[in-house]
Amino acid sequence: MQNTSHDAAGGGSTPAAPALSAGGTRTGSQKVIYAAIAANLGIAAAKFIVAAVTGSASMVAEGIHSAVDTGNELLLLLGERRGARPADRRHPFGYGKSLYFWALIVALSVFSLGGGLSIYHGIAALRSPPPLEDPLWNYVVLGVAALFEGYSWNVSRKALNAVRRPGTSLWQTVRASKDAAVFTVFIEDSAALLGLVIAAAGIALGHYCSNPYFDPAASIVIGLLLVGAAFTLARETGGLLVGESIDREQLAALRALFARERALDSVASLRTMQLGPDEVLLAASVQFRRGMPIDEVEQAIARLQSAIAAEHPAIRHVYFDAAALRAALH
Known part of the structure; x- marks a missing residue:
């Protein structure tokens, strides 16, 4: 079972809820x-x-x-x-x-x-x-x-x-x-x-x-x-x-999931790529609320990862824009 990870300012990764077996x-x-x-x-x-x-x-x-x-x-x-x-x-x-x-x-x-x-x-x-x-x-x-x-x-x-x-x-x-x-x-x-x-x-x-x-x-x-x-x-x-995205309906559902997260100010883009029949990569460019403590940012990321794993189990890899994370901490 593969963990979902995010690209943080320091380049680390945080485990998410495990994806469902395919x-x-x-x-x-x-x-x-x-x-x-x-x-x-x-x-x-x-x-x-x-x-x-x-x-x-x-x-x-x-x-x-x-x-x-x-x-x-x-x-x-x-x-x-x-x-x-x-x-x-x-x-x-x-x-x-x-x-x-x-x-x-x-x-x-x-x-x-x-x-x-x-x-x-x-x-x-x-x-x-x-x-x-x-x-x-x-x-x-x-x-x-x-x-x-x-x-x-x-x-x-x-x-x-x-x-x-x-x-x-x-x-x-x-x-x-x-x-x-x-x-x-x-x-x-x-x-x-x-x-x-x-x-x-x-x-x-x-x-x-x-x-x-x-x-x-x-x-x-x-x-x-x-x-x-x-x-x-x-x-x-x-x-x-060559790297096809998930379909429009799935992408719309994914945007709705991010929109529910109260720690986000905006979602600039959600880019996905099909890595296999049951495996998808997601790169999320989002804007967290400015001035959030690091522990709240981590909690928000954990909530998003858990929700993605539950609602979109094919998304095995999640990466967040490091620039957005840095902006949230200033």
């Missing part, structure tokens, strides 16, 4: 990842087998998609484990951002391997489309894949719903989420389910119209879908990696 949240995130790995591994093998039998270009694209997703989930699991390492001398704020780094690698993987290979394979198949074969096994595998992907998607959806605020949509919850493991799996699985629909439509239209070009065209559309998903993931994880 172990339950991280366990939930890992459950989402394991569910996605199990689903995608089996689906990828089935898709490639059927693609080899039927020659379907869209099934090859779907197989590539599921194989890439399996690798991506393993990278997220690596990020989870590296991010859980305790702080040390070289990383005094811990390794929480490791998850954001690996989630960004996942986004690049979806773009290059998932989207790029699917588009390339579709274009190659358009130049020389394979003959139409009996689509029965394609439909069987797509149906089974939809069940597995739907299960994995539902696990990630439940994890998002657990932190979803009343009146907000699921997409707004994804945008507000700081847990890259959960929203990455959700976005990947959402793209996977849409890809299955596109693949099925391409195969069905090809056989209905006796036109072999619909199937490779579906492969290209799937690739473009994955490129869009990759850009979405890169935008979300990139913002977290």
Whole structure:
């Protein structure tokens, strides 16, 4: 358990009330990842087998998609484990951002391997489309894949719903989420389910119209879908990696907390940075009442720290502007 500290004029630190454990949240995130790995591994093998039998270009694209997703989930699991390492001398704020780094690698993987290979394979198949074969096994595998992907998607959806605020949509919850493991799996699985629909439509239209070009065209559309998903993931994880703040509602609640402290004259700024899914740094620039005795200043800081720990347990590090503390003592 990590103590909260403040930057005083002398550079010391004062322990605050301990932050609540986030172990339950991280366990939930890992459950989402394991569910996605199990689903995608089996689906990828089935898709490639059927693609080899039927020659379907869209099934090859779907197989590539599921194989890439399996690798991506393993990278997220690596990020989870590296991010859980305790702080040390070289990383005094811990390794929480490791998850954001690996989630960004996942986004690049979806773009290059998932989207790029699917588009390339579709274009190659358009130049020389394979003959139409009996689509029965394609439909069987797509149906089974939809069940597995739907299960994995539902696990990630439940994890998002657990932190979803009343009146907000699921997409707004994804945008507000700081847990890259959960929203990455959700976005990947959402793209996977849409890809299955596109693949099925391409195969069905090809056989209905006796036109072999619909199937490779579906492969290209799937690739473009994955490129869009990759850009979405890169935008979300990139913002977290470079130091995204907590959202406006949380910041407003934090300002209200400081406003309740009678020892403060004003609050100039509250700057926050997400250090990991459940870890936030707060730098508070405040003005204490002038002429306060040092013991009253310390008591006010202790009250603020205790209130922050109780109402915002993710805020593990609190630093107060040393200039404001010096001003209060003169």
